[in-house]
Amino acid sequence: MTGIAFAMLLTAALAGYMMNRRAALALRDGGQRLHSLGMFHGMYAALAVLVPAIIVTLLWLALQSSVIDAIIMSGLPDGATENVDTGMVQLIKSEIHSIARGRVFGTPEPWKIEAAERLNALQAMAGWLLLAVVALISAAALFVTRRSVASEFRARQAVERIIYGLLIACSLFAIFVTVGIVLSLVFESIRFFQMVPITEFLFGTSWEPQIPIRADQIAAEGAFGWIPVLLGTLVITFVAITISVPVGLMSAIYLNEFASPGFRGIAKPLLEILAGIPTVVYGFFAILTVAPAIRAWGAALGIPVAPNTALAAGGVMAIMLIPFISSFADDALSAVPRSLRDGSMALGATRSETVLKVLFPAAIPGIVGGVLLAISRAIGETMIVVMAAGLIAKMTINPLDSVTTVTVQIVTLLIGDTAFDSPKTLAAFALGLMLFIVTLMINIVALRVVRKYRELYD
Amino acid sequence: MTEQTTGSPTRNHDWNSEQFRKNLARRRRGEIVLRGFGLAAIGLAFLMLAILLWTLISGGAQAFRQTHVAIEVPISAELVDPANPADGNYRTVMRDAMQTTFPDADPSELRALAGILSNAAQFVVRDRVVDDPSLIGQTVRINVPTSDPYDQLNKGNVDIDSDEALRRLDDTDIAAFKQLQDEGRITLPINWALLTNADSRFPELAGLKGAIIGSAYALLVCFLISFPLGIGAAIYLEEFAPKNKLSDVIEVNINNLAAVPSVVFGLLALAVFLGWFGMPRSAPFVGGLTLSLMTLPTIIIATRAALKAVPPSIREAALGVGASKQQVVFGHVLPLAMPGILTGTIIGLAQALGETAPLLLIGMNAFVTAAPSSPFDAATALPTQIFIWADSPERGFVARTSAAILVLLGFLVMMNAIAIYLRSRFERRW
Numbered sequence: 001m002t003g004i005a006f007a008m009l010l011t012a013a014l015a016g017y018m019m020n021r022r023a024a025l026a027l028r029d030g031g032q033r034l035h036s037l038g039m040f041h042g043m044y045a046a047l048a049v050l051v052p053a054i055i056v057t058l059l060w061l062a063l064q065s066s067v068i069d070a071i072i073m074s075g076l077p078d079g080a081t082e083n084v085d086t087g088m089v090q091l092i093k094s095e096i097h098s099i100a101r102g103r104v105f106g107t108p109e110p111w112k113i114e115a116a117e118r119l120n121a122l123q124a125m126a127g128w129l130l131l132a133v134v135a136l137i138s139a140a141a142l143f144v145t146r147r148s149v150a151s152e153f154r155a156r157q158a159v160e161r162i163i164y165g166l167l168i169a170c171s172l173f174a175i176f177v178t179v180g181i182v183l184s185l186v187f188e189s190i191r192f193f194q195m196v197p198i199t200e201f202l203f204g205t206s207w208e209p210q211i212p213i214r215a216d217q218i219a220a221e222g223a224f225g226w227i228p229v230l231l232g233t234l235v236i237t238f239v240a241i242t243i244s245v246p247v248g249l250m251s252a253i254y255l256n257e258f259a260s261p262g263f264r265g266i267a268k269p270l271l272e273i274l275a276g277i278p279t280v281v282y283g284f285f286a287i288l289t290v291a292p293a294i295r296a297w298g299a300a301l302g303i304p305v306a307p308n309t310a311l312a313a314g315g316v317m318a319i320m321l322i323p324f325i326s327s328f329a330d331d332a333l334s335a336v337p338r339s340l341r342d343g344s345m346a347l348g349a350t351r352s353e354t355v356l357k358v359l360f361p362a363a364i365p366g367i368v369g370g371v372l373l374a375i376s377r378a379i380g381e382t383m384i385v386v387m388a389a390g391l392i393a394k395m396t397i398n399p400l401d402s403v404t405t406v407t408v409q410i411v412t413l414l415i416g417d418t419a420f421d422s423p424k425t426l427a428a429f430a431l432g433l434m435l436f437i438v439t440l441m442i443n444i445v446a447l448r449v450v451r452k453y454r455e456l457y458d
Numbered sequence: 459m460t461e462q463t464t465g466s467p468t469r470n471h472d473w474n475s476e477q478f479r480k481n482l483a484r485r486r487r488g489e490i491v492l493r494g495f496g497l498a499a500i501g502l503a504f505l506m507l508a509i510l511l512w513t514l515i516s517g518g519a520q521a522f523r524q525t526h527v528a529i530e531v532p533i534s535a536e537l538v539d540p541a542n543p544a545d546g547n548y549r550t551v552m553r554d555a556m557q558t559t560f561p562d563a564d565p566s567e568l569r570a571l572a573g574i575l576s577n578a579a580q581f582v583v584r585d586r587v588v589d590d591p592s593l594i595g596q597t598v599r600i601n602v603p604t605s606d607p608y609d610q611l612n613k614g615n616v617d618i619d620s621d622e623a624l625r626r627l628d629d630t631d632i633a634a635f636k637q638l639q640d641e642g643r644i645t646l647p648i649n650w651a652l653l654t655n656a657d658s659r660f661p662e663l664a665g666l667k668g669a670i671i672g673s674a675y676a677l678l679v680c681f682l683i684s685f686p687l688g689i690g691a692a693i694y695l696e697e698f699a700p701k702n703k704l705s706d707v708i709e710v711n712i713n714n715l716a717a718v719p720s721v722v723f724g725l726l727a728l729a730v731f732l733g734w735f736g737m738p739r740s741a742p743f744v745g746g747l748t749l750s751l752m753t754l755p756t757i758i759i760a761t762r763a764a765l766k767a768v769p770p771s772i773r774e775a776a777l778g779v780g781a782s783k784q785q786v787v788f789g790h791v792l793p794l795a796m797p798g799i800l801t802g803t804i805i806g807l808a809q810a811l812g813e814t815a816p817l818l819l820i821g822m823n824a825f826v827t828a829a830p831s832s833p834f835d836a837a838t839a840l841p842t843q844i845f846i847w848a849d850s851p852e853r854g855f856v857a858r859t860s861a862a863i864l865v866l867l868g869f870l871v872m873m874n875a876i877a878i879y880l881r882s883r884f885e886r887r888w
Binding site (some may be wrong): 062063065066069156160163164166167168169170171172173174175177178180181184185187188246247248249250251253254255257258267270271273274276277278279280281282283284285287288289319322323326350351352353355356373376377379380381382383386387407410411414415428429432435436439440443444447 | 488491498517690721809866
């Protein structure tokens with residue numbers, strides 16, 4: 001039905017284009033002087049059909065299933081959805097859906113079959129209704145625009161106004177995304193903080209999100225203090241940054257100051273390859289190669305090493321960050337004015353003295369910005385730690401121990417089927433909110449530092 | 459150098475003095491040390507890259523081949539109805555096949571021998587018969603995949619000298635396999651099933667078809683949404699936006715959006731697309747939608763750079779002959795900037811192809827044994843398939859994970875190669 005609606009829409013737009021263009025050209029052939037080209041009269045009609053109709057269709061499709069579900073669930077007989085928890089309601093809903101699609105398992109209760117039939121009827125009706133609405137909008141738009149064709153009608157300006165509006169809408173979309181992120185995180189986090197007090201979340205030192213699923217189940221009570229998770233994130237970030245910053249800086253200095261153009265031409269793209277490898281590949285590399293190697297070294301040295309150490313995850317993350325830091329440092333060093341370099345060399349300083357005592361101090365702000373962005377990346381990095389770091393939150397800063405991170409907890413809490421009412425699921429959104437806030441603050445500071453620094457030498 | 463009597467001693471440099479030479483040597487050493495550190499750092503990075511690629515290639519190469527065993531299959535019309543060959547009793551056909559192939563084996567040996575065949579051998583036979591119903595009534599020699607332990611044995615991954623209790627195959631199994639090898643029944647052809655099969659619990663049958671199609675759908679949706687939106691936003695910001703607070707906010711916002719952790723986009727998708735809009739779980743359409751939000755900033759930034767690179771003289775010339783501002787942009791600036799925009803878009807899509815975390819949160823790590831037939835069916839994507847296989851305990855999946863990574867990297871290399879080609883072929887220097 002949606003396909004038909006879109007086909008109808010395109011036909012109407014095309015028809016509007018042809019009709020108005022022909023009408024405009026007929027006016028011109030009749031001896032009148034047109035303000036705008038016939039093409040613009042046609043485009044005016046096409047846009048007038050497409051823009052409102054597509055907006056309505058997209059909104060309709062986005063909301064249709066939620067509205068229909070709400071109608072179905074509220075139409076169930078009394079007692080069907082009372083005294084059961086949300087997970088059960090979800091189950092009933094999906095059962096009705098699968099019956100509606102003709103996949104019947106066992107013998108469902110008659111009211112479920114009846115609801116499924118109603119669902120099918122509603123869906124068919126929604127499809128027809130959408131078709132009717134699209135047809136109505138198209139017809140109205142065609143009618144209005146056809147009447148507007150006149151020699152003095154400023155069709156070009158009208159078309160350009162619409163396109164200008166569309167361009168603004170495109171750039172506002174980025175703001176919508178940010179607002180969507182903030183709203184969804186805040187909304188779900190508020191629900192979480194209604195179940196778990198915010199002070200416990202922020203200052204609690206124990207993280208055990210395994211809460212009993214049934215009332216009679218013996219399980220941990222569940223504790224939601226994010227301090228140990230945060231600590232684990234910081235340990236892994238620290239490991240990654242302490243390895244990647246010196247390596248990235250040194251390679252940037254070498255490439256910028258010492259390397260021949262030929263070597264630079266080969267080495268730079270090769271370094272960039274490291275940045276282009278998907279993180280899931282790094283994660284696999286960590287569990288397949290790096291973690292066993294670290295364990296073997298640990299055994300050889302007689303140090304107890306956990307199977308999934310922070311060192312393995314952080315070390316592999318460092319490999320990913322090397323090209324990131326290197327390219328930022330490279331940019332910062334290149335941005336230092338030539339005069340500083342020439343002056344230092346003219347006074348007899350060696351290249352290394354020039355780099356370390358003149359260029360490097362001058363480039364520090366740019367480098368710091370790059371390192372901050374790298375830290376924010378390390379905190380937000382997900383796949384490497386999901387695959388290579390641990391699951392259990394511990395209050396430890398030993399990099400040879402197994403620690404967990406914010407992103408690991410988000411993924412493990414949400415993987416698989418999720419019901420939106422348990423503190424376990426919602427805790428992931430609270431963690432996500434904290435992650436978003438922390439990385440956003442680091443990013444803002446970093447971008448500001450980098451921009452300030454650019455202005456300094458531009 | 460001999461008669462220096464005037465001036466203060468500190469200004470008086472003796473370039474040949476011991477102290478000076480020491481000093482110079484120290485400074486030169488410093489130079490060498492810094493160079494050494496730099497080279498060592500680059501060397502370390504390259505070493506890691508080499509180890510990474512070598513692990514993947516050496517581990518994954520094996521998965522591109524699969525051990526097959528040839529068996530004699532008698533396809534009797536009693537078990538397979540010629541009118542409906544897809545619905546035959548292939549379990550019994552396979553039992554008969556084992557009997558025909560090994561006429562001297564007693565029942566218990568036959569059961570052990572049947573373990574050599576993959577659990578899905580009957581489906582291979584079925585597909586052959588469905589393709590060619592004239593086989594019914596004949597005895598045909600068919601190559602079927604072996605099960606994973608025997609595949610590993612044939613590839614030399616099983617240490618035959620190790621303790622029998624620690625192996626999945628005991629000595630009689632190995633002897634039976636050796637005999638088959640001597641009879642020339644064992645072959646190791648290229649494993650096309652890796653690309654043409656969908657996922658499976660049995661490593662010998664698991665393939666990437668579902669993941670590749672799922673990724674393709676997701677990328678298509680991602681492109682269809684982020685490309686027009688990104689270009690529109692970039693055109694507005696670069697060509698039309700007045701210098702005011704709103705433009706500043708949009709700009710800062712886009713830069714920050716580019717640095718938001720990917721898992722946060724997954725949370726957004728889970729809460730908004732799945733939770734509020736009720737979109738289906740595990741669907742490539744939702745995956746593409748999520749990825750498009752992440753690709754958007756990349757495309758906007760690349761498009762703005764490409765638009766900025768078009769010299770103002772082009773705009774002035776077009777304006778001078780009476781074009782409107784929009785005609786200038788859409789008729790002249792945009793076409794000239796297109797190669798740069800496409801390059802940026804392809805690089806953005808390549809990033810999206812490797813993105814895993816947001817897809818995990820919307821359930822694209824489901825176990826799906828059929829390739830999706832539309833963007834709304836449940837499916838996996840290449841990176842999530844890698845994640846699933848990396849978690850699977852069977853030995854055969856280790857090699858297959860590496861192979862899947864090689865396939866993913868192959869696609870990434872291809873996309874980047876296209877981007878580089880576009881840039882070198884069409885980019886103009888003004």
